[in-house]
Amino acid sequence: MVGSPAHPVDLAALIAATMLPFASFLAILVVTRGRPRLSAWLSIGSVTITLACSIALLALHSGLTTPIGFSADLIGSSGLNIPFGFLLDRLNLLMIVVVSTICFLVQVYSLGYMAGDPGFSRYYAFMSLFTWAMMSLAVSANLLQLYFFWELVGLSSYLLIGFWYEKFSATQAGKKAFVMTRAGDAAFFIGILLLFIHTGDLGIVNLDSRAALAGVPPSFITLSALLIFGGIVGKSAQFPLLTWLPDAMEGPTPVSALLHSATMVAAGVYLFARLFPFFSMSAVAMSVFLAIGTISMLLASTMAMVSRDIKKVWAFSTISQLGFMIMALGAGSYFAGVFHLTTHAGFKALLFLCSGVFIHRFETNDVYELSRLGAKRMLIPMVTMVLGAAALSGLPPLSGYFSKEAVMGSLAGLPNPVWLGAGLAGVFLTAYYSFRLIFILLFPRETAVTIPVGTPSPPPQAAGIPAGAPGAWAMAVPLIVLATITVVLGFFETPLKNFIGAGMLAGGSVGGEALSWTPLAALALALAGVGLAWVEFGRKGARQIGFVDRIPILHRLFAERWYIDRFYGLLVNLVIDRGISRLCYLNDRKVIDGGIDGLCEGAVESGRVMAVLQTGMVQYRLLAIFAVLALLALYFYY
Amino acid sequence: MIAPFRDILLLAATLFALGAFCAVVRRNLIMIVLGIEIMLNAAAIVFVGASLHLNNLDGQTFVLFILAVAATEVSVGLAIIVYAFRRTGSFDPRHFNLLR
C-alpha cells in the first residue's frame, strides 16, 4: 500500500514529533495555566524534542527512495475506509525540519517578547497546538487527514490572531481570517469529496501515481484540482482571499513570524507540492494556478509599496513571495517552488522577528515613527533586517538570490514570455519596497513627513509589554541563527536539488533549461529597484515619498487593497446580513409564524362566533333542531 | 281498513309540522308546551293507524302510555312555567336570556 512499512524506531520518532506538542497543549490548558514559567518551558521542551526527532529522521533517511508509511483505521464506518497514518518521503522530511526549526526559534524568541503578558501560558498552549497541527499536517498520509489538521491549523491561527481578545480589531481580524480560510477549506472539502467518490481512496501516494487515476475522466481531474487549489488560495492568502493576511498582523509579532510568514501560509504551497504529480496531470489547472500566482504576486507587491506599517509591508511581501512559489510550481518546476519555500521561510521569519524587536522596544508599528525614534541604533536587529531584506530582493550571495533565480529559470522555460515579464517586474518591485523600508529606517527625517490622507494609521500595539532587558538574549539568538541560515542556505542549492529532485516520483520537469540571460536580468532589475529606493528614500535630500504616493488615485487604490476588502465587507454586510438573512428572519416571523398564528386566531374567532350562536332564544334553537332534522331527512334522497 | 294507511301518515305528518310550527313561532311559553302536545298527539295518531293497519294491539297500548306520560310532562312543564311566571312576571321566552 504505502511504500515499505516503517519500522518501530521511525514510528516512535514520528509519534513523539507530532503527539508531544498536543500533550503539552492539553497539559498547559488544564494543569499549568496558573504558572506561566512552567508552561513556557513545557512547550519549548516539547518543541525541542520535535526538532530533534525531525532532524534525526532527516539524517536517518537522507538516502530514502520509496516513501515509508504506517496507517491505523480510526474511523471504522462501513462505507468509508479512511485510514489515518503517517507518510515519510523527501518532501515531508524537508518540511518537518523547516517547520520545527522555525517553531523552536519563534518559541524561544517569544520568551522575551511575551514576557509579562497576562495570557502567557495560554499563548504557549496555542503555540504547541499549532506545532501539533502543522507537524501532523506535514506527515499525514491521507488527504482527509490532511484536511483534518488543515482546519486545526486554521483554528490555531484564529486563536493566536485574536490572542489579545480585549482589542476589538484583534478579534475582528481573527474572525475574518477564520471565515476566509474556511471559505477556501469549503472548496477543498468539496474537492476531497469528489475525489473520494470517484477514486474511492484518498491516499496521497495513490493519488500521485498516474496508474491509479487512469480510469478517471480528465475534465473531472481539472475540476477537483481547481477545487483543492481553492483550499490553497484560502490558506496561502492568494488572489481572491488575500485580505485576511495583512489584518492578521493584529496578533503578537512572533505569531506573525511563525504562522503568517513561514509555516502556516506555506502549508498551501506544501499541499501543492504534495499533490504536484496529480495537479500536473491537467494542463488547464496548472495554467490557472500560474495566473492566480502572478496576479496575487503583483497585487501584493503594489500594496506593499504604500504601506506605513512595518508588519503589513512584510505581510504583503509574504503574499507576493507565495505568489512566486505558486508561479514556479504552476510553471512545472517542482524544485524551484520547494526551494523558494524553504529559503523564504528563513528570511521572512528573520524580517518579522527583527520588526518584532523594534515594535517591542518602541511600541509602534509605523515605519517613520520607528526610524525617528532611532531604530537604526539597535545593531543586531538592524543588520539582520538589512540582510533579510537583501535576501528577499534576491541579491547574490544570499539564499534569496539562488531560490529567486531558480524560480526565474522555471518561468523562463515557459513558452509564453508574459509570465517571465511579470516575474521580472515582481523582482523589481520586491527589491523596491523592501529597500524603501530599509532606507526609511536607516535615514530618519526629523520633520513629520506628510503623507496624502487616507492611509489607515496602524493601531498602537498593546502597550502592556515592558521592554525588559532579560529577554534581550532570548530575542537576539534566534535572529543570529536565522541570519546565518539565510546566508548559508543559498550554497546548499545543489545538494538540496539532488535530495528533492531525485526523490521526486515520476513526472514533473525539474526546472526548464535556464535561458542564459534571465539570472542576469533578474539581478539587474533587483539592483535597479534598490537604486530607485535609494533615490527616493536613501539620498540626503530625498523627501521619502514613493513615486506611487505622488499619484493620489493610485495611492488610494493600493492603500485600499484594491477595494477587495470593501467588496467583501459589502458582500457580508449588505448581501448576506441585511439582505438574505433579514428576509429569512422576516419570513420566519411573518410568513410561517404569521400564517399559523393567524390560523389559530381564526379558530378562536370562529369559537367566539359559535359561542354567541349558543345564546340565542329558546325558540331559535327549536327551529334550528327542526331545520337540521329536515335537512338530514332530505339528504336521504341524494 | 277504512282509510289507507298512507293518508293517516300524511295527516300525522301535517299535524306534526303544525305542532312544531306552533312551538317555534308563538312567543308564549304555554303555547310552546301546547305545540309540543300537538306533536305528541300526531305520533299517537300514527300509532293507532299502524296498529289498525298491522292488526296488532301494541300500537293501542302505546297510545295509552303516551297519554299518561304526556299528562305528567305537561304537569311538570306547567309547574316550572308557573314558577317562572311568579318569579319574572312574564311568559315571554325572550326574557329568559341571562345565561351567556
Next chain:
Amino acid sequence: MQMEPASFPFLSAILLSCVVGMMAIILIPEERQLLIKQVSGVFSGISLLLSLYVFFAFNRSLGGVQFVEHLNWIPSLGISYFNGVDGFSVPNILLTGIVFFTGVLTMWELKTRVKEYFALYFLLVAGVYGLFMSMDLFFIFVWYDVSLFPMYLLIAVWGTTRKEYGAMKLTLYLLAGSALILPAIIFLWAKSGLNTFSFVLLMHPGLFTPSVQKFAFLLLFLGFGILAGVWPLHTWSPDGHVAAPHGVSMVHAGVLMKIGAFGVLRVAIMLCPLGWIYWAKLMAVLAVIGIIYGALVGLRQTDLKYVIGYSSVSHMGVVGLGLSTVTVEGLNGAVFQMFAHGIMTALLFSSVGYIYDRTHTKMIPELGGLSRVVPVASAFFIVAALAGIGLPGLANFWGELVVFLAAFKVYPLFGVIAVVTLVVSALFMLRVVQKAFYGPANPRYAGLQDVTLWLGTPRIILAAVLLILGLYPSLLFNVIRTASVPFMNGLPR
C-alpha cells in the same frame, strides 16, 4: 432481525430509575431543596451508569436487537410492552443519560418550586427514554406524548422570555405532530393484518403495498418532522428554546429533537422503505433549506438562545439530509450527527445557563468582555461553538463529514449548498463568540466569580465527550453500523 433476550432487564431498570426518582422527589417536602437536588442527582446518575453499561455491553459483532424485554399488554390489539435496543437506539439512550445527568447538575441553583421542577423533569426524561427503547409502535406513541405534557408546565412555569406563548406554541405543534402520527400508526396496524403493534413483526418486507407505504411515510415524516424541526414546521423550536429554562432547553434541544429524527428513522423509514425511497427527494430539499435557512437566520439574532435555537435547526437539517440520501453512510452520519449535536447543544445551553444565572441577561449586545471576567465558563461556550461550526477534533465534524459524503453521492448540488453553509455558520457562531465573550473586560460584570469545579462538572463531562468522539469516532460508528448495514442490505431495491 434476530433478537437476544436480556439476562437482567436493564432497559426497564433505566425507566424505573426515572419513575422511582420522580416518586422519591414527590415524597420529599418542598422546603428540603438541597435534599431534592441530591436525590435527583443520584437517580439521574444511576440512569446514566445504566445507559453507559448498555452502551458498552452492546454486542458489536452480534448486532440486531439486544436487551429484549417482552410483556403482553393488550393482547386483543396485539400491543406488548416490548423493549429492545439496536444500533440506532443505543447511542440515543447514552445521549439521553448524559444530557439528563448534566441537565440536573446545570439546574443546581434553582430556587423557585424545586420539587415540581425536578418531578416534571424526571417524567419528561422517562418519556424520552421510553421512546428510544420501545420496539412497539403503541408504546413509541405513548412515550412520545408522556414526554410532551410535562414540557408545557416546565416552560410555562420556570421559563424566561415570552414563556406562555413559547410553551403553548411548542405543545400545540408537538401535539399536531402526534395528531399525524397516531392515525398513521393505526393505519399501518390495520393494513398489516397481523393484529400486532410490535415493530419487529411489522418490519417484515413486502407486508405493506407501495401505496400504503407512501401514504403512511408522508404522514409519519410530517408528524415526526415537526418534532425534528424540519424546515417549514420548525418555528416552534427557537421560541421553545428561548422560553425554556436551561436544564429543560438542554433536554429539549439536546434530546427531544432527536426523538423526531429517531422517530422518522425508526418508524417511517424502517417500516415503509418504499415510501422512503419515493419521498427521499422531498426530504432532501426540506433538509437543505433547513441547513442554509437556520444558519442565515442565526446571523440576525441578538438573543444568545435564539442563536443556539437556529443553529439547532441548521444541524437537524444536516441529520435530515443524511436520512434522505437512502445510503448506509447517510444513516451512519445522521445518527452520529444526532448524538454529536445533542451533546454540543447541551453544552451550549448549559454554559448560557451559567452566564444567564450570573448576568440575568441573554441579549448579546448587553454581554461582552466576559472572557476576561469568567474565562473558564466562556471557554466552555467557545468549545461548544467551535464544535457547532464542525471543527475537526470535535464530534460534529465526523457527523457532517459522513453526511456530506453520502449527500454528494446522491445529490451533488445539495452537498455543495450544505458545505457552503459551513462558512456561514462559522461566520455567525464566531460573531456571537466575539460580541458576547471577547472585547474589553465589562465593568458591569466585574464581580462575577468563575465556575467552581462542582458547577463545572456537567460542562466538563460534555466537553470531554465531544473531544473523545472527535478524536476516536469509530467508538460510535461501530455501534451504528451494526444496525444500518443489515437494514440497508435488506432494503427492497
Next chain:
Amino acid sequence: MNWMIAGPEIFYFAASLWFLLLTFTAQPKPAQNGGRRREYLTAIFLASLGILVCLASVHAQGWLFTRGFSVDFFSQVFKTLLSLGLFLIVCICGQINDIEDRRHNEFYFLLFTCTLALMLLVSADHLLSIYVSLELSSYSLYILVALRKKRGQGLEAGIKYFLIGSFASAVMLFGMALLYSSAGTAYLPEMAKVLPGMMASPAVVTGLLFTLGGFFFKLAVFPFHFWAPDTYQGASNQVAAYIATASKVAGIAIILRVVASAGQGSTYLVHVLVILSVVSMTLGNLAAMVQKDMKRLLAFSTVAHSGYVLIGILVLDAAGYSATIFYALALLAMKFTAFMVVVELTPDGRNLQIEELAGLHRRSPLMALALLVALFSLAGIPPTIGFTGKFLIFTAAIQKGYVALVIIAMVNVVISLYYYLLVIKAAYLLEPAEALPPLVVSFPKKLLAGLSIAVIVVAGFFPWWLIQIAQAAAQPLMLGR
C-alpha cells in the same frame, strides 16, 4: 319469572320511596346542620348499598314484562356504572348550600328516581319501555335543574332544558311511531331481524333518524346540544356533574342498543352519524375555546366528547361497541374528577370562573393534580384513561377504513388541548390578586381525589382488565343480531 333479576331496580325504587317518606316528615324549623348531615349519611349509605346490589346481580340473565325488560351482561355493566356514578355524585354532595336545606330530601329522592329510570332505560328492549324510562329520567332531571337556590339561573336553565327535552321526546315518539308502523313490531330483537332489509324505504329511515334524535338529546350531540351549556351553567354543580356523567352513560347505552339492533345495513345512517359527529366535535371544541365559565367549558367539552363517542358507534361492529363502552366508563371517571374539583373549589355553590382557579397549585396541590390529570385525560394525552378510550375508538374506526375521520378527530384533540391548557395554565401559573387561604380538604375528599387520579392513570397504563369487561359487555349486543 323470578323477580330477583330486577334486584337493582327494586332496591333503588325502595330507596327513592324512603326519601319520599322523609320529605313528608315535618322538618324541625331551625334546620340545624345535624339534619342535613343525617340525609347525607343515609344517602351515602343507600348509594353504597346500591353498588353492592348491582355488583351482586352482575351475572343475572333473563327478561321480564313479556321481553320488554331484558337483563344481560351489557345492561348489568351499565347498571353498575350508573350506581357507581350515583355514589360518586352523592359523595360530593357533602354540603350543597345552593339548595335550601328543606329541599334536600326532594333532591336525593329525585336523584334516586332518575337513577332508577336510567337503569330501566339501560335494560329496556321495547320501544314503549324505552320511551317511558327516558321520559321518567328527563322529568326528574328538569326539576333537579330548577331546584337551584339562585332563582334566575336555575329557573332559566330548567325552562330551556324542559322545552328542548320535550321537543326532542316528541320527535323521538314520532320516529318510534314510524318505526313501529313499518316494522310491524315494537320489540327491538324482532325489529333487528326485519329492519335491515327495509333500509331503502324513506319511512323507516326517517323513523330511525327521529328516534335517534331523542337519544342524541340525552347525549348532547349536534342538533340537540343547545340545552347543554345553559343547563350546566344554570344547574347546581352537583346536578351538572350528575347530568354530565350518569345521564350521558345511559344515553350511550340506549343508542348502542338501538343502533346495534336497527342500524346494521344502512350506509345512510353511517353518513348521518359521520356528519353529526364531525360537526359536534368541531363545534364543541371551537366554542369551548372562548369560555370563561368553567362549567360552560365542561359543557362544550361534553358536546365534543359525544362527537368522539359517535365515531365509536358509527363503526357498527363489536370492536366499535366495546370501544364505546370503554369510552363511557372513561367519560364517567374523567368528568366526575373535573366536577369534583369544581365542587371543592366553590363550597358556596357559585359558578366557578376560570380565573378563580389561580394559585390552585399552592392552595391545594392534590386538587391541582386531580384537575391536571382529569383535563389531560379529557384531552387524550397517553398515560390516561381518556387516551386509551380514544385509541380504541380510533383503531376500530381505521379498521373500517375511516382514516380521514380519525385525522379530523385528532385535529380536534389538538384544538381541545388548547383550552384545557388554558385552564391548567390558570391553575399552575397565574397568581391570585390577593393571597387566597390554603384550601382545607377533608380526609374523605382527599381519599376520593387520590382514588380518582389513580383510576385515571392506572386505567391509562394497564387498561387490559377494563377492555376485557367492555368486550364482554359488547357480546350481548351482537348475539341477538
